[in-house]
Amino acid sequence: MLDIRVLTIFPRIFDSFLSHGNPARAKEMGLxxxxxxxxxxxxxxxxxxxxxxxxxxxxxxxMKPEPIVKGLRKVISLMKNPRVILMTPQGRLFNQRVAVExxxxxxxxxVCGRYEGVDERVRCYVHDEISVGDYILSGGETAAAxxxxxxxxxxxxxxxxxxxxxxESFYDGLLEYPQYTRPRVFEGHPVxxxxxxxxxEKIRRWxxxxxxxxxxxxxxxxxxxxxxxxxxxxILEEISSEANYGSTENNHECA
Numbered sequence: 001m002l003d004i005r006v007l008t009i010f011p012r013i014f015d016s017f018l019s020h021g022n023p024a025r026a027k028e029m030g031l032x033x034x035x036x037x038x039x040x041x042x043x044x045x046x047x048x049x050x051x052x053x054x055x056x057x058x059x060x061x062x063m064k065p066e067p068i069v070k071g072l073r074k075v076i077s078l079m080k081n082p083r084v085i086l087m088t089p090q091g092r093l094f095n096q097r098v099a100v101e102x103x104x105x106x107x108x109x110x111v112c113g114r115y116e117g118v119d120e121r122v123r124c125y126v127h128d129e130i131s132v133g134d135y136i137l138s139g140g141e142t143a144a145a146x147x148x149x150x151x152x153x154x155x156x157x158x159x160x161x162x163x164x165x166x167x168e169s170f171y172d173g174l175l176e177y178p179q180y181t182r183p184r185v186f187e188g189h190p191v192x193x194x195x196x197x198x199x200x201e202k203i204r205r206w207x208x209x210x211x212x213x214x215x216x217x218x219x220x221x222x223x224x225x226x227x228x229x230x231x232x233x234x235i236l237e238e239i240s241s242e243a244n245y246g247s248t249e250n251n252h253e254c255a
Contacts, residue, residue, distance in 0.1 A: 001030065001031055001032065001033055002026070002031065002032045002033070002103070002108075002151060002152065002155050003033045003079060003080070003082075003106070003107040003108070004032070004033065004034045004035075004107070004108045004109075004110065004148060004151075005034075005035050005036075005037055005075050005078075005079065005082070005107070005108075005109045005110070006034065006035070006036045006037065006109075006110045006112060006141075006144055007037050007039055007068065007071045007072065007075065007109065007110065007111050007112065008036060008037070008038070008039060008112040008139075008140070008141055008144075009038070009039045009040055009050050009112075009114060010112075010114075010139070010141055011036035011037065011038050012036075013141045013142075013145075014034070014036050014141070014144075014145065017145050017148075017149075018034055022149065022152045022153060022158055022159070023148065023149065023152050025158060026152050026155055026158045029157060029158070031155050031156075031157055031158055032152055032155065032158075034148065037071060037074075037075055039067050039068065039071055040067070041071070042066075042067040042068075042070040042071040042074070043066075043067050044066075049064070050063055050064055050067050050114075051063050051064060051114070051115055052064050054116065058116075059116070060115055060116035061115040061116060062115065062116055062117060062118065062119055063113055063114060063115060063117065063118040063119060063122075064119060065118070065119040065121045065122050068111060068118060068119075068122050068125075069122065069125050072084060072109065072111070072125055072126075075109055076109065079106075079107040079109065080106045080107055081106045081107065082105070082106065082107035082108060082109040083102065083105040083106075083107070083108050083109070083127050083128060084109045084111065084125065084126045084127045084128070085102075085108060085109065085110050085111065085126065085127065085128045085129070085130055086111045086113065086118070086122065086123065086126045086128070086129045086130070086140075087110060087111065087112055087113060087129075087130060087131075087132075087140030087143040087144050087147075088113055088117065088118075088129050088130070088131060088140070089131045089134070089136070090129060090131065091128070091129030091130040091131040092128075092129065092130060092131065093130075093131055093132075093133070094130050094131065094132045094133075094143075094146070094147055094150070096150070096173075098130065099147075099150045099151055099154060100154065102147075102151060103151055103154045103155070108151075110140070110144045110147070110148075111126060111140070112139055112140030112141045112143075112144055113139060113140045114138070114139040114140070115139075130143075130147065131143070132146045132147065173222055173225065173226045174211040174212065174214075174215045174222065174226075175211060175214045175215045175218060175219055175222070176211060176214075177206075177207040177208070177210040177211040177214070178192075178210055178214075180192070180195060184196070192206070194206045205231075205235075208231070208232070208235060209235045209238070209239065212232060212235050212236055212239065213239050216236070216239065
C-alpha cells in the first residue's frame, strides 16, 4: 500500500481530487492511503496562527516553524519510516525518474508551504525538497496533488493492464508517439497508413521513430540525459537525413 500523509492548512483542497479517477480507485482497492493533516491543529494560540511577518522586513508572510515541526513529529510517530518532503519551488524538479524513486518508500509525508514560504529552519526536519516546475503556485497543495497522481499510477494494480503505461510520455524518457482513433479520415486528416495494415513490427518501429522525432523537436534535453540504444541511434540518423531532404512522415501537426 502507498501510504501518504499531507501536512497543510487547507486539508479540504484534496477532497475532490482523491474522490475521482485513479486515486479513488486505488483507495477502494486498498492500495492507497492518503490522509490530510490540518497544520492548525498544532498551533497554541486561540487564533490558530501558522504564519508571521518576516524578520528583516519584506512583503508577505512566512509560515512559522513550530506548528510544522510539531505536526511532523506527530505524524512521523504514526508512520513507518516516512520520507518527509517539502513542496517548494527551490526543490529538485519532479519527473518520472523521481516518481519511480519515491514509489519505493515505506511512506511519504508531504509538507505544503503557503504565502512567501516556510521558515528556513523547517528544512532541517525534512529529507527532500521537490518542485513540480518553474512557475508560481498559491501553495504546495496543488504541487502535492500532481505528485500524488503520478505516484498512484505506478502502484501495481491501480492501472488496468499495467503494461499500457509503458508507452506514455516520460515513462522511458521520451515523449509519447502520436495516437489515433476513429474515424480514419477527419476533416481531411487521415490516420497514418502504417497503423492500418496490421504489421506489428512496422507499427512498433514507426511509434519509436515518432517518439524520438517528437522528443527531438520539443524536448531535446530529454535525449541528452538518455543512453540511446543502437536502434534509436539509427532512427535518429534517419530523422536527420529526412530533415535535410525536407521529407515528412505521416505526422499531423496542426497548422
